[in-house]
Every structure is written in structure tokens, then in C-alpha cells.
Amino acid sequence: MSNSCFATRLSHFLALTPAEEAALARLEDKERQFERGECIRHQGDPADELFIVRKGWLYSHLELDDGKRQILRINFPGDLVGTSSVAFGNASHSLTALSDGVLCPFDRRALAELFEQHSRLATLLFLISQAERVAMDDRLASLGRTDAKARIAALLLDIVVRHRIMGDGDLAEVEIPMTQEDIGDATGLTSVHVNRMMKELKRDGLILRERNRVTILDEGRLVDLAGYINRYAAVDTSWLPAPEA
Amino acid sequence: MSNSCFATRLSHFLALTPAEEAALARLEDKERQFERGECIRHQGDPADELFIVRKGWLYSHLELDDGKRQILRINFPGDLVGTSSVAFGNASHSLTALSDGVLCPFDRRALAELFEQHSRLATLLFLISQAERVAMDDRLASLGRTDAKARIAALLLDIVVRHRIMGDGDLAEVEIPMTQEDIGDATGLTSVHVNRMMKELKRDGLILRERNRVTILDEGRLVDLAGYINRYAAVDTSWLPAPEA
DNA sequence: CGATATTTTGATTCATATCAAGGTGGGTGG
DNA sequence: CCACCCACCTTGATATGAATCAAAATATCG
Missing domain, CATH: 2.60.120.10 (Jelly Rolls)
Structure with a gap:
């Protein structure tokens, strides 16, 4: 490596x-x-x-x-x-x-x-930037068409899933160094409402919180709630040309 | 050409x-x-x-x-x-x-x-896809952090401005073949509320409507209302390498 | 230990959704 | 050519999710 x-x-x-x-x-x-x-x-x-x-x-x-x-x-x-x-x-x-x-x-x-x-890398970078645009599309739909709890769930899942890609850290547990105000600014909500919704997510057994450490307890239900799609899992590079000699 | x-x-x-x-x-x-x-x-x-x-x-x-x-x-x-x-x-x-x-x-x-x-075209396409991502960023902020009227204004401006780039059609007047339900689905609103807000935009002298033809009457005030930024005007390709021989 | 940032909670307001009912226009088939 | 229909727009009444305002509780940092 x-x-x-x-x-x-x-x-x-x-x-x-x-x-x-x-x-x-x-x-x-x-x-x-x-x-x-x-x-x-x-x-x-x-x-x-x-x-x-x-x-x-x-x-x-x-x-x-x-x-x-x-x-x-x-x-x-x-x-x-x-x-x-x-x-x-x-x-x-x-x-x-x-x-x-x-x-x-x-x-x-x-x-x-x-x-x-390195035209193959150029194509790969273009490909990845398209995948990131699709993630942005999902965020747009999240803000435009889902309620507060779903938006927060989607944000947490996106963070956990992308964090997992790099392999560092545990599967479901992440220390998220964001205040509730940050989470609000990411989801289009106020910090007050973020607080209340996260309390509910906790009450419903979907997440755990202590400090700014968040643990996903029931990823399946959280995915359902958020309508979350893991786009990264589906990236397809098989069609790229063979590397140059 | x-x-x-x-x-x-x-x-x-x-x-x-x-x-x-x-x-x-x-x-x-x-x-x-x-x-x-x-x-x-x-x-x-x-x-x-x-x-x-x-x-x-x-x-x-x-x-x-x-x-x-x-x-x-x-x-x-x-x-x-x-x-x-x-x-x-x-x-x-x-x-x-x-x-x-x-x-x-x-x-x-x-x-x-x-x-x-054509690596120069590859770079240009990457560049353009970044500009489009930025336009998407603006849309995210529009849905996340502005009210109904501003969202509709931003959508109309984006359509008019991008339409103008290709040079066809007039400056401020566009036939927009979208229903109010479509506009709602683009801005994260209901068609009922789109109707009311567009009525207000008309009352305030910002736009004109007949059928689905929309005319921008006061682009300056509409830009202010929407917080709209015309990103396309600022694209900079001056740093790209000279074309291949 | 005090100071400051953040979280939590409650009371109230507001923007937008929802529900419901007409109205309008344009297209189609009889 | 008319009558009906369907999609779309318009309007009003009501409901609701989230914002706002305010203040106390708790954590964090120097």
C-alpha cells in the first residue's frame, strides 16, 4: 500500500x-x-x-x-x-x-x-465526482421531501457509512465532532429541534448518545426511517479501460 | 460553428x-x-x-x-x-x-x-461537472435555509439564466412547461403553497404569469429575494493547458 | 474555579401542509 | 359543434411540524 x-x-x-x-x-x-x-x-x-x-x-x-x-x-x-x-x-x-x-x-x-x-485516472475521478453528485441528489431529496427525524437519520447514516469506507473505526459507532447546531445547519433545522428529534431517536432505540459519540443501534430501522440508499456500495468501475502499459 | x-x-x-x-x-x-x-x-x-x-x-x-x-x-x-x-x-x-x-x-x-x-476536454468536462455541483450546493442551501418565496424565485432564476446561456429565446421571458405541482416537487413545497406564493410574486410586481409563460419583471429584486448567485458567469477556464497540436 | 459553549426543557408563534370544494381551459369523442 | 372530461389552478378553513423565545442545566476549557 x-x-x-x-x-x-x-x-x-x-x-x-x-x-x-x-x-x-x-x-x-x-x-x-x-x-x-x-x-x-x-x-x-x-x-x-x-x-x-x-x-x-x-x-x-x-x-x-x-x-x-x-x-x-x-x-x-x-x-x-x-x-x-x-x-x-x-x-x-x-x-x-x-x-x-x-x-x-x-x-x-x-x-x-x-x-x-493518466486518462484512466481522469475517468475514475470523473466517475467518483458523479457518485458524489448522486449523494448530493439524495441530500436534496432528504431536505426537500422528508421530515426532521428522517433528515437527521440520513445525515448520521451518511457519516457512518462513509467513515466505514476508510476502514478506520468501528462498524456502527462514531465519535461525531459536531454540535447539535452543526447538525441543524446540515439538515436545515434549528438546534432546538435537532435536540428533540435526537432524543426521540434515542427513546425509540435507534441510536445511543453520550457526549458527541453516537452509536447506531438499529441500522436497519434507521435506514427505513431515512429512506437511505448506500450509493457507495454500488459503484461500478468494471467498464474502465485497461491501465496503460 | x-x-x-x-x-x-x-x-x-x-x-x-x-x-x-x-x-x-x-x-x-x-x-x-x-x-x-x-x-x-x-x-x-x-x-x-x-x-x-x-x-x-x-x-x-x-x-x-x-x-x-x-x-x-x-x-x-x-x-x-x-x-x-x-x-x-x-x-x-x-x-x-x-x-x-x-x-x-x-x-x-x-x-x-x-x-x-483529448485530455483537455476531460479536464473541461470535470471542470463543468464541478460547476454543476456548485449549482447543486446552492439548491441545497435554498431548500435548507430559505423560505417558500425565495425557493421559487431561485428556481425561476436558475431556469431563466441557464436558458439564456444557450442564447435561444428572450432575456427575461420563458415559457416554462411545468405545472405548479412540478415546481413544488422541485422546491420541496406543495402545489397549493406554490400557487399562493407565485400569486404574491405577481402581486409584488416581480413576475408576470399567463398560462405557463413566466416573465421576470424585476430581476434585481428577484435575485435579492432568492439570494441567487449566477455561478455560470464566473466559470474560469484560463488555466487549462494549451490544446494539443 | 470561573467563564463560556452547548444541551435541554417549556411555552408560544408561524410557515407551510392538509383537506376540501369550486373554477378554468383545452382536448376529445359523440 | 357541443358537451363532457380531465388536468390544472384557485381559494378557504383547519391542522401541524418546526421555529422562535426564554431560561435553566450541564459540559468543556483555560
């Missing part, structure tokens, strides 16, 4: 060649530490870098005119973040640390170079 | 070489007609094709367990749709026609081939 976080993630989808691994590792040449609560990048900032998360959790969020906030996505090690700077010269959303950690910044030109030299 | 709808769209972002144009045109070899109301593809269907929309409007939507529906996105000529079949062997969402039209299906392997032969 390579020491590249990103290569490790991608190898879950596809067996990589040594040349591909090396090219990916090059994206992680530089390192930058961050601290819990730190704002890594603010929306509107000029930005021509993207980041690979090596360690720690982040979230991306939009700040609206009236001071409201929408959390878009929670990010884990192995995630590629800040990708909107590929399309715009500046950050479309803010990026804030949920825990201490490390990320690896690289210039968007390095991405173009990667696409030039 | 080439007769490829997709090349025309992409040339709004970047001057294409003849070789690139030819490669894009090849994606539109096949044609398929569709009729208003027709379901082009249903969620869960096996799918290894994507589509370029040549003519007409479509929408993608999720159907939830309880019969509710979330409309994800309205699609116009020049759009690349059905991209989730790149990541999965089947359709993650349904695709339904809002009007009669024509689309061009092609196999996902053709995409891999394009990425192999």
Missing part, C-alpha cells in the same frame, strides 16, 4: 498501477496542518488549489446573506475537497475543520497534468 | 480545436426522439449510456418510497445528462421529458475514449 491517502481511497474502486500510484502520491507533496474550528478557506477567497484530506474531519458550508448557514458536506481522510476552485478562480463555499488534521494542497494545474498523463 | 450541440455548449467556455469538435460530434452520432411526459429512463433501470440533449426540456427526479417526488434539475439543449450511469451500472434517478425533443445517447466507454484522446 502506498502512503498516499488519495491512492488508498481510489484503490477501493480500482487496482492501481505503480505509475498511477506515483502520480497520485505527487499530489500529496505538500502538507498543511489545521486545527479544530479553523477556517481553511472562506467563500469568495481567491483559490486555485484543491486539497486532499489526509487526517481529520472538515465540512464545507455556505454562509447566506442573512447570517444563516448551510452545511453541504462532511469530509473525511481520502476525500478530494475544494474542487470548486477548478471551475472558478475562487472558493464557492467555506471550508472549516471539525477536528485537528492534515491536508495536502496542490494547484489545479497539477490536476490537468494528471488528466493528461 | 459545428452542428454538435455539445460542442456549441463547450465552446462557450473554451475555443475548441477542429479535432476536439470532431471528437465531440461523434458522441452525437445516434439520435432518439422523445415526447412530452415520456419517461426516458426510470430510476433503477440498468443503464450504461449517457445523453446529450439536443432539443427540448427534461427533468431528473427521485421517487421516494412514500410516493413523494423530488425534482433534482431541469435540463436544456447542450446539457449532458444521465451521467450517474458512469458511476453505477444503473440509473440513480428518473429522467422525464417536459417537452417534445431529441437526445443523443452514447455508451460510457465512448466517454473513456474521449478522455484518453
Whole structure:
């Protein structure tokens, strides 16, 4: 196994060649530490870098005119973040640390170079970005068409399931370093209502809470409640061309 | 100008070489007609094709367990749709026609081939898919953190602005072939409430309605109300490598 | 240990859903 | 060409889930 976080993630989808691994590792040449609560990048900032998360959790969020906030996505090690700077010269959303950690910044030109030299990786990255868009579709339906309890359930499941992919940590138990206000900003609810709904989820035996550690007790029922679909389980890379010699 | 709808769209972002144009045109070899109301593809269907929309409007939507529906996105000529079949062997969402039209299906392997032969186009397609993800982020914030009137305003603006990009039709006036129920399913509201809010938008002099033709009367105030950001105006392709010889 | 952030709880209000009933227009078949 | 039908829009009355306001309880941090 390579020491590249990103290569490790991608190898879950596809067996990589040594040349591909090396090219990916090059994206992680530089390192930058961050601290819990730190704002890594603010929306509107000029930005021509993207980041690979090596360690720690982040979230991306939009700040609206009236001071409201929408959390878009929670990010884990192995995630590629800040990708909107590929399309715009500046950050479309803010990026804030949920825990201490490390990320690896690289210039968007390095991405173009990667696409030039490794078209199979380019296709894979496009494929993964489509899978992530589908996850976003599910979130949209969650906010648009389900009630508070289902939205919270869906958020918790998404976090647990994606956390599980990277293999670290237990199956159903995660320390989620988010306040109830954060959860509200991710689900479109107030912290007060998040509190009440999580109490009900606990009363109904679906989850357990102590501190900000959340344990999924009955994943099946939670999946039903949320209408959750695990998209990551169904990713299909079988059609990709053979690696270049 | 080439007769490829997709090349025309992409040339709004970047001057294409003849070789690139030819490669894009090849994606539109096949044609398929569709009729208003027709379901082009249903969620869960096996799918290894994507589509370029040549003519007409479509929408993608999720159907939830309880019969509710979330409309994800309205699609116009020049759009690349059905991209989730790149990541999965089947359709993650349904695709339904809002009007009669024509689309061009092609196999996902053709995409891999394009990425192999034209890395600059690969980078451009990745870039555009990031811009579309950002538009999705805005929609998430709209549903999660704004009220009914703002959501409807944002939807109307998004439709008008994206429609304008392709240059067909007038500046502010569009015939929107959606029922109020459709608008509700796109904004996470009921058709009854859509009706009341659109009446207010009309009363306040922001829009005009007759039949399903909607005219934006005061785009500035509508933008303020919705907190709308025109992301398409800010796409930056200046950093892409020079075209291959 | 005090200070500050977060969670919890209760009372009240509000935006939007739900239910129900007409109204309108356009398309179709007799 | 008319009459009916069906999909869609409109309007009113009522219900409800979540927001808001306020304050106390608890955890966390320096």
C-alpha cells in the first residue's frame, strides 16, 4: 500500500498501477496542518488549489446573506475537497475543520497534468465526482421531501457509512465532532429541534448518545426511517479501460 | 460553428480545436426522439449510456418510497445528462421529458475514449461537472435555509439564466412547461403553497404569469429575494493547458 | 474555579401542509 | 359543434411540524 491517502481511497474502486500510484502520491507533496474550528478557506477567497484530506474531519458550508448557514458536506481522510476552485478562480463555499488534521494542497494545474498523463485516472475521478453528485441528489431529496427525524437519520447514516469506507473505526459507532447546531445547519433545522428529534431517536432505540459519540443501534430501522440508499456500495468501475502499459 | 450541440455548449467556455469538435460530434452520432411526459429512463433501470440533449426540456427526479417526488434539475439543449450511469451500472434517478425533443445517447466507454484522446476536454468536462455541483450546493442551501418565496424565485432564476446561456429565446421571458405541482416537487413545497406564493410574486410586481409563460419583471429584486448567485458567469477556464497540436 | 459553549426543557408563534370544494381551459369523442 | 372530461389552478378553513423565545442545566476549557 502506498502512503498516499488519495491512492488508498481510489484503490477501493480500482487496482492501481505503480505509475498511477506515483502520480497520485505527487499530489500529496505538500502538507498543511489545521486545527479544530479553523477556517481553511472562506467563500469568495481567491483559490486555485484543491486539497486532499489526509487526517481529520472538515465540512464545507455556505454562509447566506442573512447570517444563516448551510452545511453541504462532511469530509473525511481520502476525500478530494475544494474542487470548486477548478471551475472558478475562487472558493464557492467555506471550508472549516471539525477536528485537528492534515491536508495536502496542490494547484489545479497539477490536476490537468494528471488528466493528461493518466486518462484512466481522469475517468475514475470523473466517475467518483458523479457518485458524489448522486449523494448530493439524495441530500436534496432528504431536505426537500422528508421530515426532521428522517433528515437527521440520513445525515448520521451518511457519516457512518462513509467513515466505514476508510476502514478506520468501528462498524456502527462514531465519535461525531459536531454540535447539535452543526447538525441543524446540515439538515436545515434549528438546534432546538435537532435536540428533540435526537432524543426521540434515542427513546425509540435507534441510536445511543453520550457526549458527541453516537452509536447506531438499529441500522436497519434507521435506514427505513431515512429512506437511505448506500450509493457507495454500488459503484461500478468494471467498464474502465485497461491501465496503460 | 459545428452542428454538435455539445460542442456549441463547450465552446462557450473554451475555443475548441477542429479535432476536439470532431471528437465531440461523434458522441452525437445516434439520435432518439422523445415526447412530452415520456419517461426516458426510470430510476433503477440498468443503464450504461449517457445523453446529450439536443432539443427540448427534461427533468431528473427521485421517487421516494412514500410516493413523494423530488425534482433534482431541469435540463436544456447542450446539457449532458444521465451521467450517474458512469458511476453505477444503473440509473440513480428518473429522467422525464417536459417537452417534445431529441437526445443523443452514447455508451460510457465512448466517454473513456474521449478522455484518453483529448485530455483537455476531460479536464473541461470535470471542470463543468464541478460547476454543476456548485449549482447543486446552492439548491441545497435554498431548500435548507430559505423560505417558500425565495425557493421559487431561485428556481425561476436558475431556469431563466441557464436558458439564456444557450442564447435561444428572450432575456427575461420563458415559457416554462411545468405545472405548479412540478415546481413544488422541485422546491420541496406543495402545489397549493406554490400557487399562493407565485400569486404574491405577481402581486409584488416581480413576475408576470399567463398560462405557463413566466416573465421576470424585476430581476434585481428577484435575485435579492432568492439570494441567487449566477455561478455560470464566473466559470474560469484560463488555466487549462494549451490544446494539443 | 470561573467563564463560556452547548444541551435541554417549556411555552408560544408561524410557515407551510392538509383537506376540501369550486373554477378554468383545452382536448376529445359523440 | 357541443358537451363532457380531465388536468390544472384557485381559494378557504383547519391542522401541524418546526421555529422562535426564554431560561435553566450541564459540559468543556483555560
